[in-house]
Amino acid sequence: MSRAGKITRRTLLVGSIAIAGGVAFGVWKVRQPVANPLSPPDGVALNPFLIINGDGVTLVSGRAEMGQGAQTTLAAMLAEELDLDWDSVRVIHGPAADAYYNAALLEAGLPLAEYGMRDWQHSVAGAMGQLGKLFGLQITGGSTATRDGYARLRHAGASAREALKAAAAERLGTTPSALRTEGGAVVTADGRRIPYGDLAEAAAQRTPPQVEPRDPSQWKLLGRSLPRPDMQAKATGTAIYGVDIRLPGMKFASPRMSPRLGGTMVSFDPAAAMALPGVEQVLDLGDGVAVVATNSWAAMRGAEAVEIEWGPAPYPPTTEAIFERIEAAFDGRRNSRMRNDGNAARTLDNAAQVIEAEYRLPFLAHSTMEPMNATALYTDDALELWSPNQTPMVQARAAASAVGLRAEQVTVHTPFLGGGFGRRLEADFSVLAARVAREMPGTPVQVVWSREEDMTHDFYRPGIIARMRGAVANGQAQAFEARIAGPSVMHQAGRRMMGLPLAGPDKGHVEGAFDQPYRIPNYRVEGYLADLDIPVGFWRSVGNSHNGFVHECFIDEMALAAGRDPLEFRLDLIRPESAVAYRVLEAVGEMSGWGAPKEPGTGRGVAFTWSFGTPVAEVVEVRDENGRIRITRAWIACDMGRALDPSIVQAQMESGLIYGLSAAVMGEITFADGEVQERNFPDYDALRMHNTPVIETRILENQPRLGGAGEPSTPPSMPALANALYDLTGTRARELPLNRHFDFIL
Amino acid sequence: MDLTVNDQTHTLDLPADMPLLWVLRDVLNLTGTKFGCGVAACGACTVLIDGEAARACQVALADVWGPVTTIEGLGTPEAPAALQAAWIRHQVAQCGYCQAGQIMQAAALLAENPAPSDAEIDEGMAGNLCRCGTYSRIRAAIHDAASQMREA
Numbered sequence A: 001m002s003r004a005g006k007i008t009r010r011t012l013l014v015g016s017i018a019i020a021g022g023v024a025f026g027v028w029k030v031r032q033p034v035a036n037p038l039s040p041p042d043g044v045a046l047n048p049f050l051i052i053n054g055d056g057v058t059l060v061s062g063r064a065e066m067g068q069g070a071q072t073t074l075a076a077m078l079a080e081e082l083d084l085d086w087d088s089v090r091v092i093h094g095p096a097a098d099a100y101y102n103a104a105l106l107e108a109g110l111p112l113a114e115y116g117m118r119d120w121q122h123s124v125a126g127a128m129g130q131l132g133k134l135f136g137l138q139i140t141g142g143s144t145a146t147r148d149g150y151a152r153l154r155h156a157g158a159s160a161r162e163a164l165k166a167a168a169a170e171r172l173g174t175t176p177s178a179l180r181t182e183g184g185a186v187v188t189a190d191g192r193r194i195p196y197g198d199l200a201e202a203a204a205q206r207t208p209p210q211v212e213p214r215d216p217s218q219w220k221l222l223g224r225s226l227p228r229p230d231m232q233a234k235a236t237g238t239a240i241y242g243v244d245i246r247l248p249g250m251k252f253a254s255p256r257m258s259p260r261l262g263g264t265m266v267s268f269d270p271a272a273a274m275a276l277p278g279v280e281q282v283l284d285l286g287d288g289v290a291v292v293a294t295n296s297w298a299a300m301r302g303a304e305a306v307e308i309e310w311g312p313a314p315y316p317p318t319t320e321a322i323f324e325r326i327e328a329a330f331d332g333r334r335n336s337r338m339r340n341d342g343n344a345a346r347t348l349d350n351a352a353q354v355i356e357a358e359y360r361l362p363f364l365a366h367s368t369m370e371p372m373n374a375t376a377l378y379t380d381d382a383l384e385l386w387s388p389n390q391t392p393m394v395q396a397r398a399a400a401s402a403v404g405l406r407a408e409q410v411t412v413h414t415p416f417l418g419g420g421f422g423r424r425l426e427a428d429f430s431v432l433a434a435r436v437a438r439e440m441p442g443t444p445v446q447v448v449w450s451r452e453e454d455m456t457h458d459f460y461r462p463g464i465i466a467r468m469r470g471a472v473a474n475g476q477a478q479a480f481e482a483r484i485a486g487p488s489v490m491h492q493a494g495r496r497m498m499g500l501p502l503a504g505p506d507k508g509h510v511e512g513a514f515d516q517p518y519r520i521p522n523y524r525v526e527g528y529l530a531d532l533d534i535p536v537g538f539w540r541s542v543g544n545s546h547n548g549f550v551h552e553c554f555i556d557e558m559a560l561a562a563g564r565d566p567l568e569f570r571l572d573l574i575r576p577e578s579a580v581a582y583r584v585l586e587a588v589g590e591m592s593g594w595g596a597p598k599e600p601g602t603g604r605g606v607a608f609t610w611s612f613g614t615p616v617a618e619v620v621e622v623r624d625e626n627g628r629i630r631i632t633r634a635w636i637a638c639d640m641g642r643a644l645d646p647s648i649v650q651a652q653m654e655s656g657l658i659y660g661l662s663a664a665v666m667g668e669i670t671f672a673d674g675e676v677q678e679r680n681f682p683d684y685d686a687l688r689m690h691n692t693p694v695i696e697t698r699i700l701e702n703q704p705r706l707g708g709a710g711e712p713s714t715p716p717s718m719p720a721l722a723n724a725l726y727d728l729t730g731t732r733a734r735e736l737p738l739n740r741h742f743d744f745i746l
Numbered sequence B: 001m002d003l004t005v006n007d008q009t010h011t012l013d014l015p016a017d018m019p020l021l022w023v024l025r026d027v028l029n030l031t032g033t034k035f036g037c038g039v040a041a042c043g044a045c046t047v048l049i050d051g052e053a054a055r056a057c058q059v060a061l062a063d064v065w066g067p068v069t070t071i072e073g074l075g076t077p078e079a080p081a082a083l084q085a086a087w088i089r090h091q092v093a094q095c096g097y098c099q100a101g102q103i104m105q106a107a108a109l110l111a112e113n114p115a116p117s118d119a120e121i122d123e124g125m126a127g128n129l130c131r132c133g134t135y136s137r138i139r140a141a142i143h144d145a146a147s148q149m150r151e152a
């Protein structure tokens, strides 16, 4: 890691960060920062994370909940220090009512868990400014990932606790040290209880005491699997997602934008749509239409019924032509060489035997369970948005500029997200809602996309071509060279989200390949950027999702060429670089019984990726069942330093693995005539209960730093499966999805 | 047209071909039942019609053949049904968007087969997609609920 680190410190552009699966920002009202942004109509806010009133304590989450359990762990950090009974903990999603505005929340450094910034990333001067600009100001204050949120929230809780104790001491004429806290109350030596609600007013008058948070050995909540506060609502159909917003007089609308992404609309005829019952208007948006109706069904049917002539796509029209463009990037200028240990070129030129391979990986859609949507109410000087999103500041800015308002005039509410995976970092759905709402001032409108519109208008995981060369001698790796070509997510997102052309080496494009803890004497990783105007974005684990695959499949190819066991080969390469990573790999070997003979008719594959601050090793087992292949079992070992909630970590590990395996087995976005061909789940499916392997997870805690949980299990799942298929069949998959070459039981 | 949902009868003046899903969500404001695909491919919209699991996105209002039960009718946060309580015990949901459909499908499965095997659960639940990958906990919660319901 150290050598990779040095290289990165010199680079100007920090690539994709750990946002896709993990981070989110809460309800957001854009206003000037103030000391404490909370001003509850009833009760007292001791700090930006905490509201105390007669009903008890409400914890304010700065992060959206999209399934990853962020709000639970965040609340536990506060509750731990405040000695709250977990059952009594209420979490609101940032200020939930207009009275609770919190523009300063993140600017003041709210819990920003971009999982996984590593130490050397933290030290990149200026990089945080880039990220801040890119994802909204909110990120500036909290650029230190989970550790920062972790320290900050526990400090906030501890400080509030001591303020409450000091207020009680003053009232009772005693000293704070004679008091303790328990179950949401200050308790005297003789057992008298004063609930926090009775002390909050007085506590808020005091200067917040500076106290150290408790030592982990004293924890009662953190480090344990807690019941999630959102679970009951989600099991009873009462959780409110973006599509569930219902406002008085609300209309429903559905968009139809060019299927040739970014292309123009030449003409349209609304007659057929207007004839449908429930359809009220067909709005000309210039680059597409939106059909306004009394219900979502009429709106979606209407959108489909409008006859439209579209202009050409601003990119090559077919998958083949697109990949030709990607291939051409190898002939252009190199964008990055972020790892360059020893002399890979010379070693390879002189090697007796060179292993060469080319990998091709497809574009992928996010395919969140809840289709894109947002609800908007436009009045002449304000816009109110209900938007299931991961970046409220970006939403506010983008929506404001689309309708000629200032960001300060926009209020963003963030309901539950029906999946994020990086898709909801973008603001296109809020922008569309704002544009439709502007056409009908004073009337709230929910703009909900059909699944087809959602799947064909994504910001896709880029298609990639990787050219690999390797040399082995005496059972050891001598040289490893990866050259990776594809469109740059970061450069595109830079233009889109900050309106500035980013240039310079794109780390995100090569992450998962250049930053792995392998010691290979001659080790080179280069990035080449393809000039392509297909919208690409942050897909769960971002660059690691493709580079983890090529790196780990090729390591397997090298192990084989060296005549070595793939796990042993990796252990040897990782041991001198990282003891933490070594133990993760060792653990997965032990869990899967790697050393023991395989059952007949089965194959096993192993892979390792360190991403988002968390090293993860996985083994996948496949079985031949009468000529068809079943993915039977999977083992995951991970180390994020401290598992703050083991049940949530386990759920995220399984989730990330299934997300990766789904893509590896059947995920592929293709183009014809400039249009995405996969339109709905029958064309772009995912694993389901019956074809998901049985998964076992082990969480290690050897790492001194906190790492992320939402994304790092995705990258190694795909190569582990491909390596298992090779083990079973002798066929090496260098193209995804795997169902092109293997007959799975699906 | 009369429609009975969760023991309440509504008289509705709507197009006969309007899918039940949208009647529930946009007319009756019962938003617990979710829209995922509109083409019977994800199960997010699953409800019970006369006790039978149905994809509400595929059933025209005029074709609803009996009383409808949605996730809201199965149980409430105050009084969750056995299945919902098992879902909470097993901490099944991640984003939660698919879960109403999963639970209603599981309700139909257990009504027919009070002690399903793993394979029977897999088969019964194959039409319900979960992009968050909560399958192992869904399976565990169904087994748990089944045994609770058998004892009750």
Ligand code: FES
Residues within 6 Å of the ligand: B034, B035, B036, B037, B038, B039, B040, B041, B042, B043, B044, B045, B046, B055, B056, B057, B058
């Ligand atoms: S919405 Fe009905 S099955 Fe997907």
Ligand code: FES
Residues within 6 Å of the ligand: A067, A369, A418, A419, B093, B094, B095, B096, B097, B098, B099, B129, B130, B131, B132, B133, B134
């Ligand atoms: S819990 Fe998110 S889709 Fe199932």
